[in-house]
Amino acid sequence: MKKQVLAVVCGLSLLLAAGACKKKEEQPPVPQTGMPGQQQGVPPGHDVMIPKGQTTVVVPDAVKGKWKAVVLVVTDKKTNKQNEYTVNLNSDLNVPGSNLSIHVGEFLPDFKMNGLQITSSSNDPNNPAVAVNVTENGKQIFPAEGKKWGWLYTKFPTMHPFEHPGYGIALKTGVKKG
Numbered sequence: 233m234k235k236q237v238l239a240v241v242c243g244l245s246l247l248l249a250a251g252a253c254k255k256k257e258e259q260p261p262v263p264q265t266g267m268p269g270q271q272q273g274v275p276p277g278h279d280v281m282i283p284k285g286q287t288t289v290v291v292p293d294a295v296k297g298k299w300k301a302v303v304l305v306v307t308d309k310k311t312n313k314q315n316e317y318t319v320n321l322n323s324d325l326n327v328p329g330s331n332l333s334i335h336v337g338e339f340l341p342d343f344k345m346n347g348l349q350i351t352s353s354s355n356d357p358n359n360p361a362v363a364v365n366v367t368e369n370g371k372q373i374f375p376a377e378g379k380k381w382g383w384l385y386t387k388f389p390t391m392h393p394f395e396h397p398g399y400g401i402a403l404k405t406g407v408k409k410g
């Protein structure tokens with residue numbers, strides 16, 4: 233009798249152990265924020281590999297020459313006052329009352345990144361983004377050192393945002409030519 237009970241207990245233990253292992257195998261890995269090759273907000277099991285190398289910005293013919301400027305919203309965090317500035321593409325804005333200078337690059341009305349290429353899917357403002365380079369007292373503070381452009385997005389202002397203790401910068405819209 234003792235042998236039968238022992239056999240049943242051992243059998244149940246093996247089944248439970250096998251079931252626990254199977255459940256563990258079925259659960260996809262959970263990406264950890266900040267890990268190389270993983271992107272925050274991507275569902276588990278769908279890790280995004282970020283290619284290495286220099287990104288290039290390609291303005292398609294359908295977009296080239298159709299936009300002349302962008303409207304940036306600069307927030308003074310100390311006074312909570314916002315000012316809008318219309319800045320021509322490929323030009324600079326020296327933010328009044330600060331040591332910040334914003335160099336505005338290309339505007340992409342329908343931002344899309346494919347590998348190392350940044351481009352626009354169309355000339356429609358479906359996902360507006362602008363390339364910027366921000367300096368303070370002549371030193372680049374956005375994007376991170378070694379990168380040429382940081383991107384500001386109208387619809388996703390918290391994605392890779394400009395971070396500064398005294399000022400915020402956001403893209404409001406693009407300004408078409410004519």
